[in-house]
Amino acid sequence: MSETPTELKYTSTHEWLRENSDGTVTVGISDHAQELLGDVVFAELPEAGQQIGQGEQLAMLESVKAASDVYAPVSGEVVEVNSALEDAPELVNEACYTEGWLVTLRASDPEEFGQLLDADAYLSSTAED
Template sequence: MNNIENLKFTDTHEWVLDNGDGTVTVGITEHAQEQLGDVVFVELPEIGQEVGTGDDLSLVESVKAASDIYAPVSGEIVEVNTALEEAPETINLSAFEDGWIVKVKLSEPAELDDLMSASAYQASIE
């Protein structure tokens, strides 16, 4: 894994970056994209959509499978990575950077405390 100590993780393989301004960036982990294989399509949610923790957030399809992506936190979708519409494989190439999926304005910032640290996530997938 890359230097990801500033990220939080879910047991469903989403990562969360606290942007420090009341928003978080969300994507799927290296482990998740490796399990999926070559990503060929990403369904993005609508900007302005409200999500709760555990709600369906996105759908990532690969040559092997389709996988629901779940909201790791509650809030409002404020940005989507539209570059994934033309280049979904970006998730395979840069899961923790360019392959982010959405940005969410937190409605419950304390939910970040419920997410796993990088070391806890790493232990969970070994």
């Protein structure tokens, strides 16, 4: 059974978003997504300072099974990337909601948050997978 924290927002493409107290958001992939992907062996992350639009490719995760794109849940500027994934990409599998986060963004369009799913809606969408 996949873990789905209720305080996060989700996308139908399996990304999660956590709103931080400093106005930034942290983004990663859901537990469901990392289970589907399998053992992550490489993470290609964007550069800090890069502008990204909602729904655009934000990162790429490579597993023993396949490579998978990760999409930006909201538009914004990449503020920080999780450099720990360079040496330990398996953190995405081991702790996708904590140490396995991918990037921090400074969101540029607050209205985009209304398009995200809460945990219940996300769980309903994964039941169809």
